[in-house]
Each structure stands twice: as structure tokens, then as C-alpha cells.
Amino acid sequence: LSLAALFLVSRLTMTIHKIMKEQKELKDKKKPMKKILIILDDFASDKKVMKSKTLKDLFFAGRKYGMCVWVTSQYYKIVPPDIRTNAEHLVIFSRQPSSEL
Numbered sequence: 348l349s350l351a352a353l354f355l356v357s358r359l360t361m362t363i364h365k366i367m368k369e370q371k372e373l374k375d376k377k378k379p380m381k382k383i384l385i386i387l388d389d390f391a392s393d394k395k396v397m398k399s400k401t402l403k404d405l406f407f408a409g410r411k412y413g414m415c416v417w418v419t420s421q422y423y424k425i426v427p428p429d430i431r432t433n434a435e436h437l438v439i440f441s442r443q444p445s446s447e448l
Contacts, residue, residue, distance in 0.1 A: 356393075360401045367404070370412035380413035387418045397427050406430050 366383060373380045385405070390396050409416055420426055423439060431437070 356396055356399075359396075360399065363401050363405050366414070367409070367412055370414065374412060383414045385409075385414060385416045387416065389419060389421070394425075397425075397430065403429070406433055410435075 363385070370380050370383070387402075396402065405414065405416055418426060418430070423431075
């Protein structure tokens with residue numbers, strides 16, 4: 348990863364932790380949680396990012412904290428299998444060559 352990419356990943360990790368903490372506090376206090384949509388555009392191509400504990404926590408626990416995650420990728424198989432199988436919806440558009448699907 349480049350220095351700029353490392354900065355973005357670090358910032359993303361801190362932000363996700365902060366949001367999850369705030370949502371958990373609201374849930375624990377029985378207050379309505381905010382509805383949050385996180386869009387990760389083309390992060391799937393970075394295997395280190397996609398396999399990070401923070402993103403796994405987001406994908407596996409985010410739903411119970413009112414968080415929805417969208418991941419965009421040009422290639423289906425780049426997104427780790429545990430994340431793909433945990434997805435509620437997959438939207439796939441055909442492209443050529445179809446062997447990439």
C-alpha cells in the first residue's frame with residue numbers, strides 16, 4: 348500500500364470503530380440508532396483491507412448496529428468468500444469475458 352492508501356485505511360478503520368461504538372452505546376441505552384450506509388468503492392481489490400479485523404467486524408456485526416455496507420468491485424471473486432456468503436444481497440452485472448464471474 349502507498350502512504351496515501353495507508354492513511355485512508357487507517358482513517359477508515361478509526362471512523363468505523365467510532366461509528367460502531369456510538370451505535371452500540373445508543374443500542375445499550377435503548378435509544379434509536381442512526382441508520383448508516385457505508386459504501387466501500389473498489390476496496391475489494393486490496394486484500395489486506397478486505398481481510399482486516401475492522402472490516403470483518405463491520406460485515407458481521409454492523410447489521411445489529413443499524414449499519415448497511417455496500418462493496419463495489421469489478422471482480423466477484425476478489426471479495427473474500429466469508430464476506431460474500433454473509434451478504435444479504437448480491438447484485439451482479441454480466442460482462443465479457445464471463446469467466447471472471
